[in-house]
Amino acid sequence: MERHYGLDWLRIGAFALLILYHIGMVFVPWGYHAKTAQPLAWVAIPMLAVNSWRLLLLFVVSGYASRALLVRGPATGHFAVNRTWRLIIPLLFGVIVVVPLQPWVELITQRGYRHDFGYFLLHDYFSFRVVNGLALPTWQHLWFVGYLWIYTMVLTLLVAVMGQRSLQRGFDRLFGGWLVWLLPAAWLVLVSAWLFPGIGPSNDLVGDSVSHVQYLPAFLFGFALAGSSPALATMRRLWPWALAVGIACYTIVAATELRWPNSTTPAWPWGILFASARAVQGWSMIVALIGFADSYLNRDLPWRRVLTEAVFPFYIIHQTIIVGVEGALLPFGLPRFVEFGVLVVTTLVGCWLFYAIGREIGWLRPLIGLRPFPQTKEA
Template structure:
C-alpha cells in the first residue's frame, strides 16, 4: 500500500480543530468539565460546523491506517500486539497521570469538593466506583483511544476468522457507485431517527450504543476504503456534490439551532435537525476525503513531525484546557480574552508536552510515540525524512 498523504493532512487538521472545539466547550451552553462564568448561546452555531463529522472522520482515517498497519504485520496477532503497545499504554498512563485533574476541577467547580488535588488523587480518584455522580477512575476524552483499541481487536478477530477470505469485492461493487453517499446516510438516519432516537453519547464502553453504531461502521469503512480503487474513484466523482449538500445541511442545522437553542425544539424541527446533522456529517467526510485525494496527497517537510505529534497533542490538550480555565475562572475575564488565553495556552502546552516527551526515551511510549529515540546527530533532516509513523 502506498501512503496517502492527503489522509495524513486530514488527520492532522481534524486533531487541530479538536483543540478549538474543546476550547469552545468551555463557552457553549453544553455540559463540560468546567464552564466559563458566562456561557454564550450563539457559540453553538460555529461548533456545529464540525460537531457532526470530526470524530467520525478520525475513525474513518484510523480504519484506513489500520489496513496499512495490518499489511505490515506478520498476522492478526502481531497486529494486535503492536496496537496494544501504541494504544493501551498511553491510555493507562493518561488515565493515571494526565486525566485526573479534569474530574478534580469538575468536582471542585460543580459539586463543592474541597479537597486539594493531591488528596483527591491519592484518596478518591482510584476508588473504582461512583463519587459525586462521576465514575472514577475515568478515561474522559481518552475514550477515543479505548474505542479505537476495541474496534482494532474486533477487526483483527474478524480477519482471523475469515482465514484469507475477503469481502473487499463486495465493498468495491457497492461503494464504487453513488451508494458511497446514499448508504451511509441512510444508515445514520436509521440509527438517529428510528433505532436510537434521541440517544446521546455516554463514552461508557458498555452503554454507548449510539457511538458504536456510528463509529464502528466508520472505522470498518475506512479499513475497506484503503484497498478500494472503485470507492476512491466514486469519491472523486461525488465529493463536490457531497460538499454542497454538507453546506446546505449545515445551514439547516444552524438555522434551527439559532431559532431554538439547545434541545427544546418543537415537532417536527427536532427530526429535521437530527436529519440535517446526519446528512451534513457523512457528506462532509466524503467531501473532505475527495479534497484530500485531489489536492493534499503530497508530502511536506513538516508532515512527518506533525503526524507524530497529533497523538501526544490529543492526550494532553483537554487537561490543559480544563486546568487553565480553572485558573482563569476567578478573574472574570471578558470572553474574547478568555478564549484567546485558552487557545494560546493549550497550543503551547501541547507543543511543550510533545517536544519534551519525544526526547525522553522511557516517556515516549507513554505518550503514544515509538520507544526508540535516535541520537540527535543521527536524526534525518525533516526535508529528507521518509520514515513513517501511524497511530
C-alpha cells in the same frame, strides 16, 4: 500500499479541529468539565458546523491507517499485539497521570467539592466509587483510545476469520459507486432520527450503543477504503456535490438550533428533520473531505512527518491543559475573548512542550503514544 499523504493531512487537521472544538466547549451552553462563568448561546452555531462529522472522520482515518499498519506487519496476530501496545499503554498512562486534574476541576467548580488536588488524588480519584455524582477514576476524552482499541480487535477478528480479499471484494461491489455516499448517510439517518432519537453519546463503553453503531462501521469503512480504488475514485468525483449538500444540511441544523436553542428534542417534526439533516451533513462532509484530500492534498511537505507523529501526544494532553487553565482563570472573571485567547495559546504551547520533551525521553515515548527509539547495534 503507498502512503496516502492526503489522509495524513486530514488526520492532522481533524485533531487540530478537535483541540479547537474542546476550547469552544468552554464557552458553549453544553455540559463540559470546565465552563466560563457566562456561556454564549451563539457559539453553538459554529460548533454545529463540525459536530456531526469530526469524530466520524477520526474513526474513518484511523481505520484507513490501520490498513497500512496491517499490510506492513508480518501477520494479523502481530498487528493486534502492536496496536494493543501502542494504544493501551498510553490509555493507562493517561488515566493514571494525565486525566486526574480534569475531574478535580469539574468537582470544585461545578459539583461543590471542597478538597484540594492532593487530597483528591490520595482519597477519591482511585476509590472506584461515585464522588459528588462523578464516577472515578475516569478516562474522560481518552474514551476515543479505548474505543479504537476495541474496534481494532474486532477488525483483527474479522480479517482472521473472513480474510481481507473477500471483505474487500464485497466492499468494492457495494461502495464502488454512489452508494459510498448514500448508504452510510442513510444508516446515520436511521440511527439518529429513528433508532436513538435525542440520545447522545455517553462514552462509557458498555452503555454507549449510539456511538458504537456509528463509529465501528466508520472505522471498518476506513479500513476497507484504503484498499478500494473504485470507492476513492467515486469520492474524488463526488466531493463538490457532497460539500454542497453538507452545507445545505448545515443551514437546516443551524436554523433549528436558533429556533430551539440547546434543545435535544425540538417539537415534532423539527426534531426528526434536525437529526436527519445533521446525519446527512456529517457523512456528506466526510465524502467531501476525503475526495478533496485525495484530489489535492496527496503530497508530502517538510512538516508532515513531525505533525503526524505529534497528533497522538497532543490528543493525550490537550484537554487536561484546557480544563486546568480554565479552572485557574475562572476566579479572575476575565472577558471571554481574553479567556479564549489564553486557552488557545496555552493549549498549543503546552501540547508542543509535552510532545517535544516526551519524544526525547526513551522510557516516556511509549507512554505518550510514540514508538520506542530504534535499537542500534554496537560496532
